[in-house]
Amino acid sequence: KPAVAGYFYPGDAQEIKLLIQELQQSPLGPGRNLEKVPFFEEVNGVVAPHAGYIYSGAVTCWSFAALSRINRETTFCIIGPNHRGYGASVALSEEEEWLTPLGKVVLDLEAASFLKENFPVFAFDEQAHFAEHSVEVQIPFLQYFLSCPFKIIPIVLLDQRKRVAQQIAEALYELSKEKNLVIVASSDFSHYEPAEIAEKKDQQAISYILNLDVEGFYAFLQKASVSVCGPGAIAILMLYQKLKDAPPPRLLQYAHSGEVSGDFSQVVGYASLVFPG
Template identity: 45%
Template sequence: MIREPIVAGQFYPDRKEDLENLIQSCFNHNLGPGSDSIESTEKVLGIVCPHAGYIYSGPTACHSYKAISSQNPELAIIIGPNHFGVGKDAATMIDAQWKTPLGMVQVDSDSAKQIAEISEFIEIDEYSHSQDHSLEVQIPMLQGILSNEFQILPIILRAQDMKAAMDVGNAVYEIAKKKNAIIIASSDFTHYEENSFAHQQDKSLIEPILDLDVDRFYQVLYEKRVTACGYGAMASAMIACKKLGARKGELLSYATSGDVSGDTESVVGYGSIKFV
């Protein structure tokens, strides 16, 4: 089965050359990390990445991708929220390739079958993946920065409460510990608030992420009513990365759509974080 792109031509260009050029310009944007290559021996176990249109969130996302650019993982485990609420509480898929303007990426069906057996929540269900952009927008970025062949393990979450995140995080750990894997949590932060308030809200939620403190993370999320869309994905990644040996998260970049566009009345927050 080929999973056709849903948001090519909307969130990112649908022509290969245009897409490559836009990714390059996101790296070189004044909010981006620059395109000079890095050689790092630091093992990054996971990243948090935004998933909006590239012109808004791409420069921020590139910070996370630059941090893993010299790692050459064989498997990218991408976890994101199900914005449309279709399908299962948590779903992966098998016997599939994801198509982007940059080519095809194979799903690791063996890992998908294993994780569906390990997890109480994750089921194999193509339909859950049929409408959403949260995983899709990460794939061209990976194709753009990784020089090696890699496979993906897509996991989309309709259930994002702490019980689901614990289950998914522990299951992801069981897969990742056996592979040269990178875990990617796809999430935006505050939605449709005034710019300075968004910065303030997101700073509060990012603090427990950097401490890998999942209990405090959910506490802040609920108490402050932070409207981060992929909170379960971030919590799952925190749990898995901590079990893999991560000691902390590091904030690489934070910006809002208002910081990019200048329209600060109603913004969306974007953060790039690495777990090391």
């Protein structure tokens, strides 16, 4: 069952659809007909924010708009940070389906079992997923924007170190030889900084992502005290892109909470990036 419906996003299906439609058409969104979104023949993954929809939803729309033209059955591996500290270091779910107000989503248990059985970094652990919002909030966007059949692999990360990210990226690369796999890296950027400082830090962090410089990304976050909450998820997607020998990612949209709330004294940064195939 959803943990944060009614909090991070509406608890009613029609209200979710209306809100996403509104966010899509807002000044920060990708447009009514997604006319602002470049077309990508193949997509390996996206980075998408995971705050309350009213704050980050317009930016999140860009990420899922970039996935909306996928027309074959796809497994979406949604990777987010563990905000609550419960459960395994790298937690899969073995539930058969997850529920949102927009309906049921089927989990790809065959893929999850492949990961668990072949790569010791993974564990099945429902406790890690209970009450965690970073994966859940992405699912209604998938349900809204996608017309292709899909399944999901939710992964929650307590351990976001580069070494762990490398192991997960390699595992997903092996899985991608058997499945049409797309990664959704769930992360917000700077937290509770003045807008000017947040924008500057986030632009620098994003430059490392665009260059697929994983070492530089981690080093910069530490050196500049950048409070990106999902560095592990982003690093996994960067490393996966390199394993795929794919083109560099592209920034689709960046904004911060102050642009919605009007409070520029303490903002949270949000970025949408696409990783072409």
